[in-house]
Amino acid sequence: MSASATLRVGIDLVSVDEVADSVRHFGDRYVTRIYTSHEIDSCRAEMGHGDAGAPGPSDALEAYAIGSLAARFAAKEAVMKVLRPIGVQLDWRTIEIHRMTGGWCEIRLSGRAATMAVEAGIEELSVSLTHEASMAGAVVVGRCTDTYPSQGREET
Amino acid sequence: MTVDETIRQVLADHGRLAVPVDTLADDADLFGAGMTSHASVNVMLALEDAFEFEFSEKMLKKSTFESIEAIRTGVLEMTGE
Numbered sequence: 001m002s003a004s005a006t007l008r009v010g011i012d013l014v015s016v017d018e019v020a021d022s023v024r025h026f027g028d029r030y031v032t033r034i035y036t037s038h039e040i041d042s043c044r045a046e047m048g049h050g051d052a053g054a055p056g057p058s059d060a061l062e063a064y065a066i067g068s069l070a071a072r073f074a075a076k077e078a079v080m081k082v083l084r085p086i087g088v089q090l091d092w093r094t095i096e097i098h099r100m101t102g103g104w105c106e107i108r109l110s111g112r113a114a115t116m117a118v119e120a121g122i123e124e125l126s127v128s129l130t131h132e133a134s135m136a137g138a139v140v141v142g143r144c145t146d147t148y149p150s151q152g153r154e155e156t
Numbered sequence: 157m158t159v160d161e162t163i164r165q166v167l168a169d170h171g172r173l174a175v176p177v178d179t180l181a182d183d184a185d186l187f188g189a190g191m192t193s194h195a196s197v198n199v200m201l202a203l204e205d206a207f208e209f210e211f212s213e214k215m216l217k218k219s220t221f222e223s224i225e226a227i228r229t230g231v232l233e234m235t236g237e
Binding site for chain 2: 014015018019021022025026029030033034073077080087088089091092
């Protein structure tokens, strides 16, 4: 690693059952406020990515691979930890977990999230997702240039 | 129910707080009381259902949901009361 680069790491865990509860209770309203259309398409239950959520009577619940939704929420939160917003709640949809044809995921930022990444000197983000029956998690690593020495470096 | 009672009911139903909501002061830090980011999304949606409005983009910040007092301010701003 170049001496002029630094790394930021974010990690998050989400309960798959909590995401299932949200989909069951709020349906598509919950889904469309959090996820981009690409993410929603990637998490359709018929895509066969493995629905780790508990089965339920709701059509909305059965429409999605809940474990995949939960893993993406964890990834968005992990990106937030890398971006380190202060007093700002980014629109969740400005952080997209983009599923590539080969099956791995990349992070695509837009809007305020993209601006924050530029301001922090973050040149590259990498993500890894996982989900089991009850929990989903994600780790995000950001590679930053060292040209922004005032960006939150002060110790408290 | 009053605005405050509705807010507390929403938090009891969706906030996943580590302590009973009736033990929290109006200015208590809800995130400090165990509300996660994911739970705050549910609280936001449930408040919209309860008060029949949609939070504007400028209201969607962590501080809007950090306490009962802050939520009340946001609700009253959105409902124009």
